[in-house]
Amino acid sequence: MGKIAVIYWSSGGNTEAMANAIAKGIASQDVCAEVYTVSEFGGKNLNDYEKFALGCPSMGVEVLEESEFEPFVASVEKQLSGEKIALFGSYGWGDGEWMRNWEKRMLDDGCLVFETGLIINLTPDEEGIKKCEEFGARFAKF
Template structure:
């Protein structure tokens, strides 16, 4: 049985809630899942993983968190060619530009972004967003 990794960074818990719901979707399809804070995983742990999810809220001026997540993503870009990646996160302002930029980066690195776009929500995910997250997990599990 293959394993799906969901790695995230969360400041307020909103992106963590999304990560856990994605994990529920993976499990519902009979796959093993590891839902890990970015501090619990290294990019090298994703070398042999064909499909995984990365989550981060928008920070600053519509960007990834710069101390932990940005350096992690920079390293993942180097190993992501041919892999399927689901991107997700929450935001409090703006229109989701950080996610569009992130999608472009991962696509340029040779990854296939699941559904062609990341899953975003404004502020705390409600039940409808959590259901979207579970569905994303199901799709990821079918890779």
């Protein structure tokens, strides 16, 4: 089975904690999960991965982070058409509009979006970490 790239952007560490827990859940299914910040992933070859878990918190007026993550998504979204992806992120306000918009965008690009994007308010607590691990385990089987 191929590798899964878990690629995220995090300012305060909440989405980073989610990314690591999702990777732990993926690994629990004996699937290789490689975790990268969006800047670390940089120019890696998308073809080296079977699936992608993408994470970004809600920013501003419920949008993706605009200086690093949005440009990354814009640069790869067409290449991800037909690929299995999972979306996740933390938020501090709003009702998840950024995730709904992001899901629609990726579906419109032809991506095979796993479930509904996983969102957690602020810092994931023990229950939130467990949700992330379970989400990762299910995504590994998707």
